[in-house]
Amino acid sequence: DAGVTQSPTHLIKTRGQHVTLRCSPISGHKSVSWYQQVLGQGPQFIFQYYEKEERGRGNFPDRFSARQFPNYSSELNVNALLLGDSALYLCASSFGDRIYEQYFGPGTRLTVT
Amino acid sequence: QQQVKQSPQSLIVQKGGISIINCAYENTAFDYFPWYQQFPGKGPALLIAIRPDVSEKKEGRFTISFNKSAKQFSLHIMDSQPGDSATYFCAALHGSGNTGKLIFGQGTTLQVKP
Numbered sequence: 001d002a003g004v005t006q007s008p009t010h011l012i013k014t015r016g017q018h019v020t021l022r023c024s025p026i027s028g029h030k031s032v033s034w035y036q037q038v039l040g041q042g043p044q045f046i047f048q049y050y051e052k053e054e055r056g057r058g059n060f061p062d063r064f065s066a067r068q069f070p071n072y073s074s075e076l077n078v079n080a081l082l083l084g085d086s087a088l089y090l091c092a093s094s095f096g097d098r099i100y101e102q103y104f105g106p107g108t109r110l111t112v113t
Numbered sequence: 114q115q116q117v118k119q120s121p122q123s124l125i126v127q128k129g130g131i132s133i134i135n136c137a138y139e140n141t142a143f144d145y146f147p148w149y150q151q152f153p154g155k156g157p158a159l160l161i162a163i164r165p166d167v168s169e170k171k172e173g174r175f176t177i178s179f180n181k182s183a184k185q186f187s188l189h190i191m192d193s194q195p196g197d198s199a200t201y202f203c204a205a206l207h208g209s210g211n212t213g214k215l216i217f218g219q220g221t222t223l224q225v226k227p
Contacts (some may be wrong), residue, residue: 004156005167030211031211033214033215035215038221041219041220042202042204042217042218042220043157043202043215043217044117044217045214045215045216048212048214050211050212051211055211056208056212056213056214057210058214065131077150080131090156091158092215096211097210097211099206099208099209099210099211099212099213100144100145100147100162100206100209101147101159101162102147102159102215103159104149104156104157104158105153105156106154106156107155107156
């Protein structure tokens with residue numbers, strides 16, 4: 001079975017630009033969560049979606065938004081990029097009511113210059 | 114209260130030795146404690162996990178010890194191998210059912226010397 005997939009793998013953007021990151025969960029998983037991992041730190045929770053509804057939001061500015069589609073894939077959007085947004089963006093999926101068991105994708109490495 | 118504190122930041126162990134990584138938390142609402150292993154350029158991979166009503170869980174060379182009263186838990190890697198060299202993160206789940214978030218520690222970089 002395929003794991004969580006994310007695209008693109010790497011991305012370089014300029015300050016002030018907008019970016020869209022994409023995630024496809026493991027087949028059968030209805031929950032998708034997004035995390036930001038700055039170099040040398042643990043992942044930080046950004047959003048969780050279940051059945052296309054936002055179920056949780058971390059301490060991130062309104063420049064960050066996300067959505068989940070009917071096929072359970074998800075997009076993370078970041079507007080007005082700042083240098084500090086440079087990080088590895090991770091998507092994790094989980095099955096049904098097993099939010100405790102989250103499986104991560106390889107991440108998208110975003111560099112803001 | 115949402116923090117999970119992890120130590121040490123880095124660890125060097127000889128092949129065959131025991132690697133020990135410790136974590137502490139404050140929020141008693143946390144209900145599940147997984148450990149993740151991350152190799153450079155990869156996403157975190159779920160390694161082993163424990164619920165707070167269990168004091169120890171063992172899977173192969175990996176053991177979690179959990180002390181609910183002290184709000185501490187640790188990962189022991191027995192017979193450490195060079196292939197275990199990676200960054201390890203402890204985490205705690207805030208939530209249940211189909212809603213929740215993982216709170217991660219800062220990570221421990223483990224190097225196992227041949």
